[in-house]
Every structure is written in structure tokens, then in C-alpha cells.
Amino acid sequence: MAVKKPTIKDVARLAGVSFKSVSRVVNNEAWVSDEVRTKVQAVIEQLNYQPNRTARLMRTAPFSLAFVYDNPNSHYVIEMQNGILTECREKGFELVIHPTDSASDQVRHELTSMIGTNLVGGVILTPPLSESTTLVQQLLEQQAKVVRIVSGAEPPDELCPTIYVDDEAAGQAITEHLLDQGHRHIAFLGYHKDHKSSLGRYRGYCAALHHAGFAVEDELVISGHFTFDSGVQMTEQLLQQSNKVTALFGCNDEIAAGALYAARKRQLAVPEDLSIVGFENSPFSRQTWPGLTTVHQPNAEIAARAAAMLISLMLEPEQTPKHCGFKLQLVLRDSVSPI
Amino acid sequence: MAVKKPTIKDVARLAGVSFKSVSRVVNNEAWVSDEVRTKVQAVIEQLNYQPNRTARLMRTAPFSLAFVYDNPNSHYVIEMQNGILTECREKGFELVIHPTDSASDQVRHELTSMIGTNLVGGVILTPPLSESTTLVQQLLEQQAKVVRIVSGAEPPDELCPTIYVDDEAAGQAITEHLLDQGHRHIAFLGYHKDHKSSLGRYRGYCAALHHAGFAVEDELVISGHFTFDSGVQMTEQLLQQSNKVTALFGCNDEIAAGALYAARKRQLAVPEDLSIVGFENSPFSRQTWPGLTTVHQPNAEIAARAAAMLISLMLEPEQTPKHCGFKLQLVLRDSVSPI
DNA sequence: TTTTTTATTGACAACGTTGACAGTCTGGTG
DNA sequence: CACCAGACTGTCAACGTTGTCAATAAAAAA
Structure with a gap:
């Protein structure tokens, strides 16, 4: 035990190629001969090599996003979370969850810190945090990608892609x-x-x-x-x-x-x-x-949509996803009778 | 906008010291003169510098842990999650949540990947995952820190610190x-x-x-x-x-x-x-x-305890936290009457 | 044949931080 | 006065990746 995790160089040495070639195989880049590819893949298999995300993150944008909410005990939150998670898993993103007390002054600091320290690349904001224009602006200034979920018949402004629920x-x-x-x-x-x-x-x-x-x-x-x-x-x-x-x-x-x-x-x-x-x-x-x-x-659906928008924002920054509105439907059950 | 985030070197330049001194100030190391300290702190303040976690992580152990569960819709999970979160926030850890289908073969791969890629340093396992000895062993082999929550009057084995609920x-x-x-x-x-x-x-x-x-x-x-x-x-x-x-x-x-x-x-x-x-x-x-x-x-309490044990395991690996058992109490309300 | 293109590979410098270690002062001690 | 310890500061090499660019070999075009 206490075996050190294999690195890209270990793989390279065993496969008899340069570590850059291994990188190419791992990232599915073009211009790799089948010979090298199969050889490297065999060694990867053998060593059970997995690229170190941390190191990778130093060169690329973060592959995780944060879900920020305020009312940790409501069903609302867990449904949202599940929706976000389905989307995340599909796209290979990780989810960092961040409950917070919107009344506290800490919020801004905490959030900008998550972004500022490169922990996550984007944030999904729920009410009441999502309603603070200044908070959104601050986040945006830190080059965070932001998607917010708000209540309203239309988005309050054009700051960021918004999901609005009527x-x-x-x-x-x-x-x-x-x-x-x-x-x-x-x-x-x-x-x-x-x-x-x-x-x-x-x-x-x-x-x-x-x-x-x-x-x-x-x-x-x-x-x-x-x-x-x-x-x-x-x-x-x-x-x-x-x-x-x-x-x-x-x-x-x-x-x-x-x-x-x-x-x-x-x-x-x-x-x-x-x-x-x-x-x-x-x-x-x-x-x-x-x-x-x-x-x-449809909380899960709403949240999944938010996550999808955020991920698209992070992956293809040039194309801003559109806002998205949700209309809500009545569900008739047995707690109402005519008078 | 699109301002690059300031790095430790930017701070150093502005403060007129070496970037190592800045590092020392940031990490509260000894042997730093008050003069340098205040000067650096002023610049940090001014630039709103925040150390890049990713870079930091390359030299240190990860400061985040994963919560792995199987039944995403139960209250059990959200209560646990809240308990873990309180503990995490207190200790400055981040939480990555990872729902999974324990029936699927993917589980092992997903988990070892989270560890193997250095995303998290430790894992909290809940039933039924926590009951798989082989899974725990696999995780341990990857040098993951593991704490598991199981049902029982005592821990099933000595593989890892365990919380057991009678x-x-x-x-x-x-x-x-x-x-x-x-x-x-x-x-x-x-x-x-x-x-x-x-x-x-x-x-x-x-x-x-x-x-x-x-x-x-x-x-x-x-x-x-x-x-x-x-x-x-x-x-x-x-x-x-x-x-x-x-x-x-x-x-x-x-x-x-x-x-x-x-x-x-x-x-x-x-x-x-x-x-x-x-x-x-x-x-x-x-x-x-x-x-x-x-x-x-007391799900929140149980989970908080698990998180505390895991964090201690990650921070001071030499001292293994003890197992911990929970006895459960009756709550009498109105759904029972004598016959 | 020579030149150009195309495919394939490798060397090396980043990324932003921390750790190891080597300096440089200052003041005290023998 | 020489020496040393202590307080402080800086230089440089990691960490494990990806990006840039140069080098090579093989194939195609001139």
C-alpha cells in the first residue's frame, strides 16, 4: 500500500514514448499513430492510470459548478439539486454545493472566493441571492459564469442567462x-x-x-x-x-x-x-x-435547465444561452370542494 | 472586465518582495517581519488577491470530500448532507456530492476516479455502499480516506473508522x-x-x-x-x-x-x-x-460526526479517529393507543 | 531528383503554488 | 574581534498536466 499514484510520465516510460504522446492519447487528439495509441492504452489500463484533475485544471477551465441556495431544508432545494446533478453527470461535471445565509455579509466573500480561487467555473443562483443585481455583477466581474433562477414573467435584466418562473x-x-x-x-x-x-x-x-x-x-x-x-x-x-x-x-x-x-x-x-x-x-x-x-x-426540470445553460456557457462561451421561462400548471386533487 | 486574476507574483511585485514572502504571509508562517507582513497584506487587500486553490492543491492534499449516497429523494440524504455541510464549512472544506446507483457497476469506477484524479481526499459512504467490504478496500488501496456509516451494534470490521447505528x-x-x-x-x-x-x-x-x-x-x-x-x-x-x-x-x-x-x-x-x-x-x-x-x-448529527472524523483523518493521518456508535431514542407522539 | 506537404513525435516552457535550502543581516557571546 | 545563533528573505525546483513549436519521417507533388 501507499503506492504513489501513477502519473503521465510513468505511463510514458512503460510505453516507451514521450509523456506528451500519452497526453495526446488521453485527450483523444488527432495525429497519433494507432500503434502508439494502443500501446499507451494498454499501459494506462495496466497501471490504472487516471489523469490528475488538479494538474489538469491548472491549464484548463474548471469542470465543476456551484449550486448556491439559502433554505437548506426545503424540498425545493433537494429537487433542484437532483436536477442539476443529472445534468452534471451527463456532461461529466462535478457539483459543489454551497448553502449560505443570504442575510450575512459573508455571502459575497464566499462566492467570489469560490470563483476567485478557481474552485468552480460557474454558479447557479437561487432566490433570494439571485435577485441581487450587485451580487451578480460582482460575480460577473470575476469572470464567473452565472445562471440565475428568479421569479417573474420575464428576466429582470440582461446581466446573465436567466430562468424565470411565472x-x-x-x-x-x-x-x-x-x-x-x-x-x-x-x-x-x-x-x-x-x-x-x-x-x-x-x-x-x-x-x-x-x-x-x-x-x-x-x-x-x-x-x-x-x-x-x-x-x-x-x-x-x-x-x-x-x-x-x-x-x-x-x-x-x-x-x-x-x-x-x-x-x-x-x-x-x-x-x-x-x-x-x-x-x-x-x-x-x-x-x-x-x-x-x-x-x-417542476423544480428538477428547472434546475436541470439551469445547469445545462451554465455548462453550455462554460464550454462555449461565445454563444450565450437564451433565457428560459417556465409556465406552471394546476394540479387538481382533493383539498378543494365547491361551496 | 476580463481582467486576469492576480497571482502571488503580482502581489509580490507590487509589494516589492519575493513571491515566497507573499506565500509566507498567506500561509501565516513564522519568521516574517511585521513590516513585510503589513505591506503584503495591504497589497492583497488592494488587488483582492486570492490564492488559486488548484495550484495549491498540486502541492497539498485536497481540501474537499465527497458524500456518496444512493437514494437521492429521501430526507435521510438531505439531513445527512446538511450535517456534513456544517462541519465542512467550519473546517473550510468543500463538499462534492455524488449520488450513484449502487446496483450499477459504474460505482467503483466513479469513486476510484474521484480519488484517483485527486478531486477529493476522502469519502463518506452511506448504505448500501458502505457495506461493501471490497469497495472500501479498493478505495483504501487508492489511499483514499474513508469513513462509513453502517447499521449495526458495532463496526463490522477494522478497515476504516466507522459510524454504526444500532x-x-x-x-x-x-x-x-x-x-x-x-x-x-x-x-x-x-x-x-x-x-x-x-x-x-x-x-x-x-x-x-x-x-x-x-x-x-x-x-x-x-x-x-x-x-x-x-x-x-x-x-x-x-x-x-x-x-x-x-x-x-x-x-x-x-x-x-x-x-x-x-x-x-x-x-x-x-x-x-x-x-x-x-x-x-x-x-x-x-x-x-x-x-x-x-x-x-439524528441524521444530521451522525453525518456531521462522520465528516468530522473524515476531516481529522485527512488532516492528521497519524491519529485514526475512533469508531462511534449511536443509540436511538423513542419519540412518543399520537399514532399509538393502548388496546 | 528536389521540394512540399502530411503525419507523427518529442523537448520544453508554462500554469500558480509550496518546500528545501541557501543566503543575508543583526546582535550577542566567547 | 571572530564566531554563531536567530530572524528574516530570496532562489529555485518541484507538483502533473497541456500548449507551443521544432524535429523527424514518410508520402506526395513539382
Whole structure:
């Protein structure tokens, strides 16, 4: 044991050729005679030689990318990650993951450090980091390749290739669904002024109400976070202060699941006494009882797309990939009933 | 834009010292005068110089580790990952994640390649990969540092530092809890002969029954996977073929959640008509209704420990960290009632 | 035949860092 | 005063690749 890893020169010596020839074989370059090629390949096989990535990286651009996110416990993240990974594996890239606290000042430093030290060649940014223009600019200045995922009906600017997800349209669609079923007092759970997705969904909710000729009732709009616990707490608060509400729009599935839980605790039957909808179509939205009516957000697909764009950006820098928008579809299950 | 990243030599030139002195300052070596130190630091600041990791890596051991897993969608994985990440960040390591299909022959090649090409210096293995002695040996031969997480009351061998989790004792404890509540016909859902954790929990289940003087009823042991869907399906199968069963031991929380769902579908009240327990204490085990009685498996903590052991192994190779065992605790919630 | 092209190979210098080692001061000690 | 240790600094060779360019041999064109 403690055998040193074979290097390109070891292979060269055994094959009786120059180490440059070995390099050529390894990189599948032209102008190598079949004779040399087979001889070298045999030795590579024999020694189980594998080129040292680190050394290689000194001459070439990094073959790895970073996934930067903020909310480590959500399903959102793991689905995204899986999507990115499928793409990475296909293209032979490695993935470095980098959770971070977007509130902290460290973020900028950490990110520019990953780029600045040549660890990764590109970065996939998710909200809320992806919404900071200055951060994106800083990264770009360091010659990082950046792809960002944001909420919106179109990209906010032309800084970098962007994937935008139209929360507003979907928020409107699912609210309209509730209105169609006869609901008139629909609560919105999970409003958060600094959270673009929340805001988009909220705007869609307002638009649907307005189009239908109803006003937004302020006491039915509850602020909170995108978590189960927050969902429980918001629902309790709401049900205490209002008894006319017949439907709940949870800003994501976790909130909706929390609402479901709180309703159960209050002995309210869903959907008979109270209709509930979520947003995201995370796996557990079909595992609750009743299954949640929600909006399908194809996180893995979105992320895979982001990864594909980033990799193309790194490999063929001359051709900038286009932005890409995602429209979201309703998923009807059993948590809504007509009134 | 397109400014080249400053190198150690750029700093040296501007500071009017040799680049070796800069290196010394960067690495906090002794024997550097305060004068040089402050001068260099000023220039570093000014240029925003960051040492190139790749180049550094050519002279030193890699500062990153790989997390290798097989079941990308489970909570288990994301919790583990978060645990590893906390540890990594603290120690300044980067994490490369590597999902893989343990059934495929590629695994060995992929792993030895990560090591062989110097991408990472160490690997954290989870089941079922961690159970392959030959894989561990292969990795070790490549001078990889390996820490593995396995199921068992003690490490299976002395190949590498190991974290072992005593599924059997916990499986026994939770079965005893059910027996204490008067249950006599307890089904075991999620038996899988190739799955060590499943097997351990199953052995605990059997032991509890035997100690209490009951036999294991074969028709109450259902084979399946650790997923929600499998849980639903196994429960349906079970309830069709037996009507004496009063309690269900789901081999993990997802199975238990599936069982809950299937019971609901059959109009069975939990826990009144049927008691259900899970295993793992994943977040959603307290988000179901009723909350699941389960076994707390501190995945993040386990993984953080693994990472800490691995890092120590990489940094101070002379001192091998000790194995480390985890005992699991019952979490009593509302999915069990006395009979 | 001579020249040009085409295929094939090798020497050598990068890449940006750290480690080994050899200097050069300064001040104290014999 | 000579010597030495200690504090500091610099030179140079690695590390394992890839890129550049020159050298060679064989084949084709003149």
C-alpha cells in the first residue's frame, strides 16, 4: 500500500514514448499513430492510470459548478439539486454545493472566493441571492459564469442567462379555480414582502380577485414564512380572527400542509368545511390526506435547465444561452370542494 | 472586465518582495517581519488577491470530500448532507456530492476516479455502499480516506473508522412499546433482505416478540421499499389478507406515512382502530395527523460526526479517529393507543 | 531528383503554488 | 574581534498536466 499514484510520465516510460504522446492519447487528439495509441492504452489500463484533475485544471477551465441556495431544508432545494446533478453527470461535471445565509455579509466573500480561487467555473443562483443585481455583477466581474433562477414573467435584466418562473400567472390561476368553485372569502397565507415568489403569487391572487370583481380583504392576507410551522401558526391566527373564510391559499405546500394540520386540530373537515390549496406540487402534497390541490412547479426540470445553460456557457462561451421561462400548471386533487 | 486574476507574483511585485514572502504571509508562517507582513497584506487587500486553490492543491492534499449516497429523494440524504455541510464549512472544506446507483457497476469506477484524479481526499459512504467490504478496500488501496456509516451494534470490521447505528435495539424498543400498549398482532412493513437497516429493525422486532413470548407471524411481515408508495401498497395488501392486526411497524417514516394514508382511505381511524409507528423522526413524522410515534435518528448529527472524523483523518493521518456508535431514542407522539 | 506537404513525435516552457535550502543581516557571546 | 545563533528573505525546483513549436519521417507533388 501507499503506492504513489501513477502519473503521465510513468505511463510514458512503460510505453516507451514521450509523456506528451500519452497526453495526446488521453485527450483523444488527432495525429497519433494507432500503434502508439494502443500501446499507451494498454499501459494506462495496466497501471490504472487516471489523469490528475488538479494538474489538469491548472491549464484548463474548471469542470465543476456551484449550486448556491439559502433554505437548506426545503424540498425545493433537494429537487433542484437532483436536477442539476443529472445534468452534471451527463456532461461529466462535478457539483459543489454551497448553502449560505443570504442575510450575512459573508455571502459575497464566499462566492467570489469560490470563483476567485478557481474552485468552480460557474454558479447557479437561487432566490433570494439571485435577485441581487450587485451580487451578480460582482460575480460577473470575476469572470464567473452565472445562471440565475428568479421569479417573474420575464428576466429582470440582461446581466446573465436567466430562468424565470411565472408565479403571478399561476397564483392567479389557482385563485381563479377557488373562485370558480364559489369561494368568496379566500385567505392568502405566507405573504412576505421581501420574497419575490410570495409577492408574485400574491399579485396573482389580487389580480384574480379584481378580475372577478372582488376586493382584497386585508385581514385575510397573513404574513409568514414558507414552513409547515408557520402554516400552522398563520392558520390558527386566521381562524381565530375570522370565521367567514372558506378557502385558504397557502403560498407553498408546506404552508398548506400546516394549514391542513391546524384545521384538523380545530376539527374542521377538509375540504368540506375548508378548502385548501398549496403551491409547488412537492411530493408530500399528494401524501397528505386529502391530497392537496396545488400548482406544479417542476423544480428538477428547472434546475436541470439551469445547469445545462451554465455548462453550455462554460464550454462555449461565445454563444450565450437564451433565457428560459417556465409556465406552471394546476394540479387538481382533493383539498378543494365547491361551496 | 476580463481582467486576469492576480497571482502571488503580482502581489509580490507590487509589494516589492519575493513571491515566497507573499506565500509566507498567506500561509501565516513564522519568521516574517511585521513590516513585510503589513505591506503584503495591504497589497492583497488592494488587488483582492486570492490564492488559486488548484495550484495549491498540486502541492497539498485536497481540501474537499465527497458524500456518496444512493437514494437521492429521501430526507435521510438531505439531513445527512446538511450535517456534513456544517462541519465542512467550519473546517473550510468543500463538499462534492455524488449520488450513484449502487446496483450499477459504474460505482467503483466513479469513486476510484474521484480519488484517483485527486478531486477529493476522502469519502463518506452511506448504505448500501458502505457495506461493501471490497469497495472500501479498493478505495483504501487508492489511499483514499474513508469513513462509513453502517447499521449495526458495532463496526463490522477494522478497515476504516466507522459510524454504526444500532437499528436492532431501537427496533426492539419500539416493538416493546407496542407490546406494552397491549398489541399482540403487530405487522412489520418494509422488510428487505438486502437492506441492513431493515434487517436490523426486523431483528429487533423479532427479539421483542420472542422476549414477550410471542411468535413472529410470517403473514404479518411484508416486504417492500422505504417509500411512501410502497407503504401504501404494503398496507393495502396487509389489510386485505389479515384482519387481526392492530398495530403496524413501518420500517421508516415514509412507509408509516403511507400506512397512515392507506388506513385513511379504508376509513380506519388512527390510532383508535390501528396504531402505527415509524422510524427516523423525519420532519414530516410530526406533520402528519396524528403525529407519528417513531424512533429519533439524528441524521444530521451522525453525518456531521462522520465528516468530522473524515476531516481529522485527512488532516492528521497519524491519529485514526475512533469508531462511534449511536443509540436511538423513542419519540412518543399520537399514532399509538393502548388496546 | 528536389521540394512540399502530411503525419507523427518529442523537448520544453508554462500554469500558480509550496518546500528545501541557501543566503543575508543583526546582535550577542566567547 | 571572530564566531554563531536567530530572524528574516530570496532562489529555485518541484507538483502533473497541456500548449507551443521544432524535429523527424514518410508520402506526395513539382
